[in-house]
Amino acid sequence: MIGLICLASSLCPHQADIWKPAPTPISTRWAAEVKPDRVLPEYPRPQLVRERWENLNGLWDHAIRPKALGKPTAWDGKILVPFAAESSLSGVGKTVGDANRLWYRRTMAVPPSWQGQRVLLHFGAVDWQCEVFLNGEKVGEHEGGFDSFSIDLTAKLKGPPGSIQEIIVAVYDPTDKGPQPRGKQVAKPEGIWYTPVTGIWQTVWLEAVPTSSITSLILTPDLENGALKIRVMADGKRSEPEPCTVVIRADGDEVARATIPENKEESVRLSLVKPWSPTDPFLYDLEVRLASGDRVTSYFGLRTIRVGKDPKKPDGPNRLLLNGKPLFQFGPLDQGWWPDGLYTAPTDSALLYDIEMTRRLGFNMCRKHVKVEPERWYYHCDKIGLLVWQDMPSGDKNIPPNAPDLTRDQRSEDIYRRELKALIEGKRNHPCIVVWVPFNEGWGQFKTNQILEETKKMDPTRLVDGPSGWNDRKGGDMVDAHVYPGPGMPPLEQTRAAILGEYGGLGLPITGHLWLQSGNWGYQTFKDRQALGNAYKNLNFRLGALVGRGLAAAVYTQTTDVEVEVNGLMTYDRAILKLPPQAREWNERLYQPLPEFTDLLPTAVTKPQAWRSTTSTPAQGWEKPAFNDTAWKESPGGFGTEGTPNARIGTVWNTKGIWLRRHFTLEKVPTGQIALDIHHDEDAIIYLNGVKIAELTGFSSGYEILQLDDTTQTLLKAGNNILAIHCKQTTGGQYIDAGLLLGKTTTKDD
Numbered sequence: 001m002i003g004l005i006c007l008a009s010s011l012c013p014h015q016a017d018i019w020k021p022a023p024t025p026i027s028t029r030w031a032a033e034v035k036p037d038r039v040l041p042e043y044p045r046p047q048l049v050r051e052r053w054e055n056l057n058g059l060w061d062h063a064i065r066p067k068a069l070g071k072p073t074a075w076d077g078k079i080l081v082p083f084a085a086e087s088s089l090s091g092v093g094k095t096v097g098d099a100n101r102l103w104y105r106r107t108m109a110v111p112p113s114w115q116g117q118r119v120l121l122h123f124g125a126v127d128w129q130c131e132v133f134l135n136g137e138k139v140g141e142h143e144g145g146f147d148s149f150s151i152d153l154t155a156k157l158k159g160p161p162g163s164i165q166e167i168i169v170a171v172y173d174p175t176d177k178g179p180q181p182r183g184k185q186v187a188k189p190e191g192i193w194y195t196p197v198t199g200i201w202q203t204v205w206l207e208a209v210p211t212s213s214i215t216s217l218i219l220t221p222d223l224e225n226g227a228l229k230i231r232v233m234a235d236g237k238r239s240e241p242e243p244c245t246v247v248i249r250a251d252g253d254e255v256a257r258a259t260i261p262e263n264k265e266e267s268v269r270l271s272l273v274k275p276w277s278p279t280d281p282f283l284y285d286l287e288v289r290l291a292s293g294d295r296v297t298s299y300f301g302l303r304t305i306r307v308g309k310d311p312k313k314p315d316g317p318n319r320l321l322l323n324g325k326p327l328f329q330f331g332p333l334d335q336g337w338w339p340d341g342l343y344t345a346p347t348d349s350a351l352l353y354d355i356e357m358t359r360r361l362g363f364n365m366c367r368k369h370v371k372v373e374p375e376r377w378y379y380h381c382d383k384i385g386l387l388v389w390q391d392m393p394s395g396d397k398n399i400p401p402n403a404p405d406l407t408r409d410q411r412s413e414d415i416y417r418r419e420l421k422a423l424i425e426g427k428r429n430h431p432c433i434v435v436w437v438p439f440n441e442g443w444g445q446f447k448t449n450q451i452l453e454e455t456k457k458m459d460p461t462r463l464v465d466g467p468s469g470w471n472d473r474k475g476g477d478m479v480d481a482h483v484y485p486g487p488g489m490p491p492l493e494q495t496r497a498a499i500l501g502e503y504g505g506l507g508l509p510i511t512g513h514l515w516l517q518s519g520n521w522g523y524q525t526f527k528d529r530q531a532l533g534n535a536y537k538n539l540n541f542r543l544g545a546l547v548g549r550g551l552a553a554a555v556y557t558q559t560t561d562v563e564v565e566v567n568g569l570m571t572y573d574r575a576i577l578k579l580p581p582q583a584r585e586w587n588e589r590l591y592q593p594l595p596e597f598t599d600l601l602p603t604a605v606t607k608p609q610a611w612r613s614t615t616s617t618p619a620q621g622w623e624k625p626a627f628n629d630t631a632w633k634e635s636p637g638g639f640g641t642e643g644t645p646n647a648r649i650g651t652v653w654n655t656k657g658i659w660l661r662r663h664f665t666l667e668k669v670p671t672g673q674i675a676l677d678i679h680h681d682e683d684a685i686i687y688l689n690g691v692k693i694a695e696l697t698g699f700s701s702g703y704e705i706l707q708l709d710d711t712t713q714t715l716l717k718a719g720n721n722i723l724a725i726h727c728k729q730t731t732g733g734q735y736i737d738a739g740l741l742l743g744k745t746t747t748k749d750d
Helices: 013-018 029-033 348-360 375-384 410-427 448-458 529-549 583-591 710-715
Strands: 053-055 058-066 077-081 100-109 118-123 129-134 137-143 149-152 164-172 204-209 214-222 227-234 243-250 253-261 266-269 284-290 295-300 305-309 318-322 329-334 365-368 387-391 433-437 478-483 497-504 551-557 595-601 610-614 633-636 657-666 673-681 684-688 691-696 704-707 719-728 735-745
Touching (some): 137 149, 227 243, 227 253, 253 266, 318 497, 318 551, 329 348, 329 387, 348 375, 410 448, 497 529, 529 583, 529 595, 673 710, 691 710, 719 735
Parallel strands (some): 329 551, 365 387, 478 497, 497 551
Antiparallel strands (some): 058 077, 118 204, 129 137, 214 227, 227 266, 284 295, 610 633, 657 719, 684 691, 684 719
16 A cells, blocks of 8 residues: 655644644543544455555544535634544534534645546545535535545646645535434434534545446355355446456465456355354455456455244244354444544544454344444454444434324435435445344334335345334334333244344443433443343343243343443443453353243233233232132233333223232143243232232333243142232333243254
């Protein structure tokens, strides 16, 4: 690679003296490594690498001006690219806002050795709308805050080789005042909503290419046939397709070589076939040459992902099959925010750190939440072996649970479709990505099943989650529930896999590592790390029961604290891991054989079940088998009010308390692990044949499985049995329903 010539004033060494990070409540240890003359110096696009390139990251001039005004005549100072204006590391630390435009300026020189080549200007990502000018003339524009774009500067370069050229970039971002995909950004951050991100936030670079050059590679793994399907996209006007030479290597040894035409998919068979997986993330090296001279290097992995039955248990629940084998996918909700860089990690080492920590904790997956990362993040996931569920960033309005789809205006819909397509086409070569998530909860959810189908059509090699949480329309490859704190699961289905798309959210504020010193937020908040660890272990243990029942994947909220949220596995500055060392063992237990649960006493999820109930305080001994409940009302469960999340109302209950008794008969005492299947809102005490087996506080937002003590099985008897419950209500929604499950542990050879 050729080093950058210091003809650009914004990159000369003395300029480092005029930059310093803007004030921020906290920062990561990597912030101290950021130097203006060497900002994210790594080649930014590992799947389409060229040797001749120049990094334009560093200090640029900037100005914030009213939107209606043209190019500034004076500049406000320096901004460190590629950090957003609102971030500390930009050196600006100011909100741009929807009434203003952010302007950038720098000069640069094209190396004389590039003479005779075309010069491309690449942007990793700019949020949101930008125009680019070279030497005073507009050379390109782009809308989209999360996808890369390129501009050919060749025709507008001035002077002989080595001459100084001026680049100006104008950016407009309405944040939450516009319909565009924006993720968690809002003008006034609070709760689960974060600081705006405006402007250039990924690497900017120049590249020299021949007159005829490769624009992209479309790589489709074909594991079943031991081949790679490859399409080499090239530009240039030719009467005949230009031949391309493809060379594939494994661990340095050539395993395939072929000559194929440009712009046409061809299958190249491999002499060595090794699948990619989290336990063995094997990658092939790829080299592609055009006959006219352009050359790029890349890589790929072979893997398949689909929903299906465990081949050893064809009558069992649907699982996620990676390379034909069931794998429980488990990992954190990963927001990808940084206290010093916001959307942008301070260094490549910082970017890698979150991925490494996720794997060290025993997770095999993460859900990249309503944000798209730089290419190097996915490259690290490919290399390390971390499965990725990729969200489409949310935008526009939202709809509450149980509401019809949003009606977007045509511009909003067009923007969404264009940016969804750019996401899929831009990231589809990464083996780590196994699931696309077009909608999160009700944020911007419109034409749901149509969008899910179009996503699958654009990329049939991956699964489509649709949507994650809330308003399911029966489309996609998964039925996905969000249950806080949980865990819980949606009902099993014949064709889709049952997914817990979000749960947990256990909070722990740690003094000295907080964005906000008071008013922090978590779904549940604990006082110390021991209490948090115990709660996490309990959730994890209960999650195991759901896996045994058929849950195919789960996503814990979340990787790190983010601004006001304190429910991370790590603090926002990545300085402290909140969980104990045993967490890895707890997590990896979920990949081992676990009890498989079947209904012993079904809940209303299966069908309404008959209970006897009263809302008046009963006499003592009401929970005992001998108690006479003939005066109690008999009606179907569950009991509660409409609108309570994931409730199955059989009988309306809207008082402060309810007492329930359910009679059931067993021909014989079953053997195996007994678990409670329950949805409670709020506090509930549960008795089996007069003996208290569980006491639950707070509420669940869906059905949860609670594994019971081994002695619970001894409480059952052949003949008549009684399950009794007392549930109390204070505020908000209310609901109670419960049943019993029977679990049997199997081995991998069963």
